[in-house]
Amino acid sequence: MLEAGLRVLRAKGIDAVTMRAVAAELDTGPASLYVYVANRKDLLDLMFDAVAASIDLGPEPDPTQWREQLEALAYRIVEAMDDHPGIARVPLANVPTGQGAARVADRTLALLRAGDVDDRSAAWFIDVVSLYINATAYETSIYMSEGTTEDNIDEQIRDDFARLAADEFPNLTRLMGPLTSGTGEERFAFGLRLLINGLLNTPPPPA
Amino acid sequence: MLEAGLRVLRAKGIDAVTMRAVAAELDTGPASLYVYVANRKDLLDLMFDAVAASIDLGPEPDPTQWREQLEALAYRIVEAMDDHPGIARVPLANVPTGQGAARVADRTLALLRAGDVDDRSAAWFIDVVSLYINATAYETSIYMSEGTTEDNIDEQIRDDFARLAADEFPNLTRLMGPLTSGTGEERFAFGLRLLINGLLNTPPPPA
DNA sequence: ACCTGAACACCGTTCAAGT
């Protein structure tokens, strides 16, 4: 049943994962799913955990390379989400507590520990970086589901902005170039570098 | 009509903002709304922009206080979102381009400029910090709509985790204390400090 | 005891018919 849900998710995105669609995939009616899951939210939670469980954790944490390893893990997480359009909405809506998610969180903490990051900073950082990764993946999935390319987005942003009074927003006007520059990957990589640099330059939160 | 929508939003959250509910607020049928908006997404976009327009931008950017001003602005944005449960999902789903949102973005850029931040860094940073603010606000709204308190969340995280094999997730086990410590506000403040410190310690992205 | 057909109470959106 989980597999049927994941098939629908991969093929048509999270909004297409209706109880009826998953039931149809199993040649039965929607009521039958309630034998296995409590409700649709429960099904989506299970599906997210399955996606998390499929993520390659990479090599064991190496103190001399923890940063590169952490960034590489983040890219693989986004990749897994991109293969399952919209699933990133699930961890945004509630803290995931399944095995698959725990596995990824535990490895993330292990990498931060390999980097000698303070315990409390590490614990709070994982929330910040997860929010960033999930929000990025969710945004990407929306653009993909609308069939929007990056060029289209930039073009539309410029168009929408052109409709606003330029002199009312001088900074947006002046920075329109940088604002629409770079690919999604480049921007994500910049944000990730920024987050880790921030972690390394912020005192641990007071206990 | 926008006002009717905002009333429903404030009272019952974004999921309750159905075409039927907004129409009922106006003593008419759902079909009548289509005279003013193209569809529900359009209505929600307009509502988000109205919320953004209501945000107090605070005093003019001061180069000696730009950082405190930027943080204070971020808090006010989250506050406005918290008063309109779930509206933060809108800017997560697509780049907002209305007047209200442009106003806030322009002020954010002005503050970064007052802090002498590189143009390209500022332009890319605004995406990162917006994602962080919106994702935080969205998460908060979900907990509130479920009537969940912070204590309940921590308790449930501990419970859920207790069901997992402790020895399989040694880092989560070891850090359970820090992981469930602090209030939502403290964690948000830490993340915001971290983001700004990251900005100040990351070279601008290459052109 | 287990599964599910049919029904219930909702949705967003369309369009023909009314004013």
Added chain:
DNA sequence: ACCTGAACACCGTTCAAGT
């Protein structure tokens, strides 16, 4: 010309009835 009642094509979930 403008507005909208009624209908269409969907939802998630429940529960009585079947096996």
